[in-house]
Amino acid sequence: MAIREILKWGNPQLLRKSEDIDDIFSQETKDIINDLKETAFSLGERVGLAAPQIGITKRILIFRVPLSPLNKRYSLITNEKMPEIPWTILINPTYSSHSHEKQKGWEGCASVPGILGEVERYKRITYTATDEYGHFISYEASDFHARLIQHEIDHLEGILFPMRLTSPSRIGFEAVILGHSSA
Ligand code: NI
Numbered sequence: 793m794a795i796r797e798i799l800k801w802g803n804p805q806l807l808r809k810s811e812d813i814d815d816i817f818s819q820e821t822k823d824i825i826n827d828l829k830e831t832a833f834s835l836g837e838r839v840g841l842a843a844p845q846i847g848i849t850k851r852i853l854i855f856r857v858p859l860s861p862l863n864k865r866y867s868l869i870t871n872e873k874m875p876e877i878p879w880t881i882l883i884n885p886t887y888s889s890h891s892h893e894k895q896k897g898w899e900g901c902a903s904v905p906g907i908l909g910e911v912e913r914y915k916r917i918t919y920t921a922t923d924e925y926g927h928f929i930s931y932e933a934s935d936f937h938a939r940l941i942q943h944e945i946d947h948l949e950g951i952l953f954p955m956r957l958t959s960p961s962r963i964g965f966e967a968v969i970l971g972h973s974s975a
Contacts, residue, residue: 793826795834796846801904807950810842810849813883816926821852825881825924828854832879838902840940842947845903851884853944857937874936882929885921885945889914890932897939899953900966908969909953910962913939 799806813821824843832841832854840855859876893915898908916934919941923929933941943953957963 793823793830796827796831798831798835798841798845798902799847801901801907801952801954803903805847805849806844806903806947806952808844808849809950810844810851810948812851816883816922816924821883824848824850824852828852828881829879835902840944841902842944844947844950851948853882853885853947854879855882855940855944856880857940877937881924882919882921882941882944883924885919885941885948887917887919887941887945890916890918895935895939896958898969899939899943901943901953903947904952904954906966907954907963908966909956909964910958911939911943911953911956912958913942917941919945 813824815821827846827848828841828843831846832838835841839858840853842853843850855877856879857874857877859874891914894912895915896910896912899911900908915938916932917938918930918932920928920930946952946956954963
């Protein structure tokens, strides 16, 4: 187990499509899960991390939904009251949207540090995955939770949020955008 280096925006490895995890209970998968956990826990206020961000192009990620916005960045993204979800591993996750309804919101990423960009995401999704214990998960998510899952699954497709901006003008330094926001 180890805290791994986070690959940063510009690294072509982040643009690769990840492969399915074939054996959930293999030692290799256990090692990936442990590294994802240790690295995610070391990131402070972050809420998600996908395996490609630590250099592993496999379809596995970790996320959490905090009880209330963790900091000003997340309060800019959402002020909703959310059911708290502790750190959770998703293996081979997929999602589908309930409707075409989309929402614009600011996103950040550990691979794009210090930058926020505005991205449009489905407001409501259903996602499925296998958890680290081999259980099948099916979950309905909306708003912040739905945005987070879409952002993390994008990493498995080799997509970073700057590739999905609502406009090339809607990206900038986090400190500047938060400084100009009333949120
Ligand atoms: Ni990210």
